[in-house]
Amino acid sequence: MAQQHLEPTDPAAGVVTGDALAVYLRAQATEFLRALRLHRETGTSAGTEEPVDAARALRRSARRISGSLHTFRPLLDADWSEEMRPELAWLSGTLGMEHAYEARLERLLLALHRLSGSSPFPAQSVTSGAGPAAPGSGPPAQERGNLTVGAAKAGALLERQLTLARTRAHSTALQALGSSRFHAVADKVAVLASEVPLTPAAVTTDLRPAAAAAEERLMDAIAALPLVTAGHPYNAEALVHGLSPDPTPHPQDGPWHQVRLLLRLHRYAREVLCGGGLGAPPAELRLLAAGRALDRHRDAAEAAGAAAQAARTPRIAPATAYALGVLHADQRHEVEAARFEFQQSWQKQPVSAP
Amino acid sequence: MAQQHLEPTDPAAGVVTGDALAVYLRAQATEFLRALRLHRETGTSAGTEEPVDAARALRRSARRISGSLHTFRPLLDADWSEEMRPELAWLSGTLGMEHAYEARLERLLLALHRLSGSSPFPAQSVTSGAGPAAPGSGPPAQERGNLTVGAAKAGALLERQLTLARTRAHSTALQALGSSRFHAVADKVAVLASEVPLTPAAVTTDLRPAAAAAEERLMDAIAALPLVTAGHPYNAEALVHGLSPDPTPHPQDGPWHQVRLLLRLHRYAREVLCGGGLGAPPAELRLLAAGRALDRHRDAAEAAGAAAQAARTPRIAPATAYALGVLHADQRHEVEAARFEFQQSWQKQPVSAP
Structure with missing residues (x-):
């Protein structure tokens, strides 16, 4: 053990x-x-x-x-x-x-x-200048009215x-x-x-060579990610192709999804080696934070795709399509934010070169 | 002098x-x-x-x-x-x-x-996996075809x-x-x-008290900006109200526009005091960088407004409205990026408390 x-x-x-x-x-x-x-x-x-x-x-x-x-x-x-x-x-x-x-x-x-x-x-009123809402004046009965x-x-x-x-x-x-x-x-x-x-x-x-190989596959995949770009906030990368004629998922997301799966395999291999009795040493917290960022990346990417797909519904009103466009871009921005979050959580500890 | x-x-x-x-x-x-x-x-x-x-x-x-x-x-x-x-x-x-x-x-x-x-x-092909475009195969004759x-x-x-x-x-x-x-x-x-x-x-x-008062007005206005939020990348603040029913410009932009004008007055007052013969000491470079960030803020805010306004054109196709929605959100993200840029350039030197 x-x-x-x-x-x-x-x-x-x-x-x-x-x-x-x-x-x-x-x-x-x-x-x-x-x-x-x-x-x-x-x-x-x-x-x-x-x-x-x-x-x-x-x-x-x-x-x-x-x-x-x-x-x-x-x-x-x-x-x-x-x-x-x-x-x-x-x-x-x-x-x-x-x-x-x-x-x-x-x-x-x-x-x-x-x-x-x-x-x-x-929630509290956000309109600057307006005083706090009087008690009872709250949001309209139907939330969608907002x-x-x-x-x-x-x-x-x-x-x-x-x-x-x-x-x-x-x-x-x-x-x-x-x-x-x-x-x-x-x-x-x-x-x-x-x-x-x-x-x-x-x-x-010995289980360790197989576990080390899983870690190496993860490190190789991370090394191939555009982490320098991701570390620059507001790099606007995730929305490139936001209006691309190609309706398939963004090809740029693929390597990140792949790292998400490899990170998971690496975490499970560590669980095997540590007998599942891990506390929360720094390395574990870092893996969890990185994994959460990649989950958010995946969720936002799929939500953006759902908004784009809904916009292709025939006969929708222009106002609906406009809102879906804003929503799509918002979620692609979440994708970019998640990449930044991953980059930040990952760099917190020097990564051993593969 | x-x-x-x-x-x-x-x-x-x-x-x-x-x-x-x-x-x-x-x-x-x-x-x-x-x-x-x-x-x-x-x-x-x-x-x-x-x-x-x-x-x-x-x-x-x-x-x-x-x-x-x-x-x-x-x-x-x-x-x-x-x-x-x-x-x-x-x-x-x-x-x-x-x-x-x-x-x-x-x-x-x-x-x-x-x-x-x-x-x-x-530009170079960005589709991953595809080889470099053969010479002459370039972009379509009509750029809009892309x-x-x-x-x-x-x-x-x-x-x-x-x-x-x-x-x-x-x-x-x-x-x-x-x-x-x-x-x-x-x-x-x-x-x-x-x-x-x-x-x-x-x-x-002595001109200095009047110039100092202009600087103080600037400092007060900057102190009232939400700079802590702006300093957190991807805070998603600028797109709040992105689908608000209120068609007027974002009220949250106002204080930033105001700082832009006050920063300009401060710069001009410095020009007067220095006889216009300023080189580029660090303080000047910082003011210029901050000013550029606020110009970008203003330009992006107005571009976002123009996209939103175009989307209100009667009888446009849903696909047009969708593209305008993506564009609007993209420009509001530029607004957010400009606020981050301002925060970064401004904090480069300790700001004297007003």
Whole structure:
């Protein structure tokens, strides 16, 4: 087991072998089964937070199992591993969509309120010169009354489109959870909870080279990011192509999304090496902050895409389209802000050259 | 005369009296007359840069005369001063409009090209993965072909509206220059070039208290700016109210515009005290950088307003409105970037508390 305050890939830290991987995978599999049980018990009681939490916990352990299978591939039975990973990816992808659409809609509606100078929650008056609002004079009865016609219509359009997408995602997730494909995965995870298919050599194999390789892939990907530009505030890079005729996602976002995934794999590998018993040493906090910045990057990029897509709805009013244009640019700016945030959090500690 | 490397309002600097003000005003009046002569000689030859330069020089000296009349009011004949200032303001305002509309259109068209991932000047390919463009394959014959339909239509709409405004401003400026009102101002400036109407006491009055008061007004106004917020990149303040139902200019911009004017008055007062013979000590460079940031703030704010106003044109296509929305938000981000730039340039040297 690695010592608490040494970097887990440090040669001075104790050797960690396949045993630690087995412990980690069993724990994650147990967590998966616990979340699944919780989901089955609460899944029918709509309106509570529990099914959401259960689905999140399911995805959380599915990602960790899948990530560990990838990073420590040579230590595990190859056939089993290759069969398991795509199934776990399918599962966490399918279960994540409903929440993603919900969060996207919330992000966009909050932004619309901010851009309208109103707030979904009653707030102080911001008009300079005007005195504080008299008690009781508060916001209009209908919150949407605070928005311009364009912002209100844009909000209604996004609500319609993203609620529809969310409802579909919900049905798809329910179908998935009832499918034989899902039962096969769940059965495999149940076996994993007691029996990890390690290779014969794994028990004496050092995990650190594989973990170091995962870290190196992350460092290479980060080194290829335009971090100098990102570190200059207001570089206006994220909105380049904001009006490009190409309707596909911004190609410039790809490398950042890739770093987000590699950062996750690196974090999971550290969890394996540290036996999941990490406190919060500075390196961990830095990884968490960097990860949060990249989550924000992804969320803003997808919200910007949803605004742009809504603007392509036929027969919308010009005022609606205008509001969606402002909203799109606002979210692309959030993308740029997230890159700046990542650059700032990442440079807080010297990065070892790959 | 103040010593070269002492701050002009420093008590250790030599006393500067009304004489220096007279020297400065005579020099500016002479400059005004020179620019007027140049403008008359070149004004009819359309298509050259000279009338633009001449108009700029006219405005430049009109602003300096007007500003000095304001700052050093007690040293000058009150009736003459009160009559002169509004006339100079009218003149520099009228002469500045044509250039302002031209610059605004250029700024907006450049932004549209940037947002479309194209460039008004042939540039390297930015699509990742694609190899460098083969020579001769360059941009399409029609530059506008690089823009989406929405961006192209938005550009054409802005071009139509701002060119019309510019043409009207041109006629207004020509009319102004031929008016008896203008001839009256020009005559007064001609008198000023030889005879400055100082009060009897002015010759022995120290200019520094009046200059210090101008500086204090500037410092007070800067102290009231939200500089802590402005110093946090991506604070998203400038786009609040971006979709507000209020079609008037952003009230949050007002204090910044006011600082821009006060900074100018402070700079002119320093010119008077230093006899116009300033090199570029650090304080001067800082004032220039801060002034440039505030010019950018003003230009971006007005460009954002023009995009919002164009979006209110009846019967425009949704794609046009969408592009104008993106453009509006982009320019409001420029506003925010300019505030950050001002904050950065201003904090480079400790600011004496007012």
